[in-house]
Amino acid sequence: MPIKAILTDIEGTTSAVSFVFDVLFPFAARHLPEFVLARADEPEVATQLDAVRRDSGEPDASVQRVVEILLGWIAEDRKATPLKALQGMVWEQGYQAGQLKGHVYPDAVEALRRWKQEGYDLYVYSSGSIQAQKLIFGCSEAGDLSPLFSGYFDTTSGPKREADSYRRIASAIGRPGEEILFLSDVVQELDAAREAGLQTVGLAREGGVLDGHETVASFAVIDLARF
Structure with missing residues (x-):
C-alpha cells in the first residue's frame, strides 16, 4: 500500500x-x-x-x-x-522576541516542501510539546514552515517507544499504519512504529545504521515511491 x-x-x-x-x-x-x-x-x-x-x-x-x-x-x-x-x-x-530561531536542516526543509506539493500529508511527533513543535517550524531559520503540517503529536499521545502511541496517532490521522511513514533517529522509536504497522526510515546524520530499518543520512535520498 x-x-x-x-x-x-x-x-x-x-x-x-x-x-x-x-x-x-x-x-x-x-x-x-x-x-x-x-x-x-x-x-x-x-x-x-x-x-x-x-x-x-x-x-x-x-x-x-x-x-x-x-x-x-x-x-x-x-x-x-x-x-x-x-x-x-x-x-x-x-x-x-526574536531571541530564538528554529533550526531545521536544509535537506529536511526542501523535502518537506516537495512532499507537501506532491500531496502527502505531513505530521510531527516529538517528545517536545506541540506548542514547542509549532514554534520550531513556525519561527524557523527558513521562515514559517507551519503551513506544511496537518497535525502535531507529543507525549500526550503516549511514549515514543511504545507501539500503542503510534496506533493512537494512526487513528487520529485516519489512515492505516501501512500508509504512514515514520522518520526518526532512534531505533527503539522506529521499532515501536513498525510494531504498530507503520513504515519506517531511520535518520543517521553522522553515518551508521539503525538496526532493522532502512537508514539514510539525509532527507534528500528518501524515495517515497519505493514504499
Whole structure:
C-alpha cells in the first residue's frame, strides 16, 4: 500500500540535537524561574505547576520548590509533560522576541516542501510539546514552515517507544499504519512504529545504521515511491 502520510520526529531528524541541547534547553533553564515566579497565578501556568507537584510526589511544594524540581528535570532531560508545556511557554516568548530561531536542516526543509506539493500529508511527533513543535517550524531559520503540517503529536499521545502511541496517532490521522511513514533517529522509536504497522526510515546524520530499518543520512535520498 503506498505511503499517503509522513510522520516525522524533530530532534536528530529534521533538526540538530545540538539546537535543543545547546540553545533551547539553556534558554529555558535561564528564563524559566523568572517566568514561573512572575506568572504562577495565571491559570495556564498554575495548571502545569500543579501537575509538577503531582508528578513529583510533592503536593504541597511551594512555587520556588517547583522551580527547583523543574530545573532538575531539565538537567536530566526528563520527558515530563508539564515541563515540556512550561518550556514551550518560555520558548514562545523567546521566539516572539526574536531571541530564538528554529533550526531545521536544509535537506529536511526542501523535502518537506516537495512532499507537501506532491500531496502527502505531513505530521510531527516529538517528545517536545506541540506548542514547542509549532514554534520550531513556525519561527524557523527558513521562515514559517507551519503551513506544511496537518497535525502535531507529543507525549500526550503516549511514549515514543511504545507501539500503542503510534496506533493512537494512526487513528487520529485516519489512515492505516501501512500508509504512514515514520522518520526518526532512534531505533527503539522506529521499532515501536513498525510494531504498530507503520513504515519506517531511520535518520543517521553522522553515518551508521539503525538496526532493522532502512537508514539514510539525509532527507534528500528518501524515495517515497519505493514504499
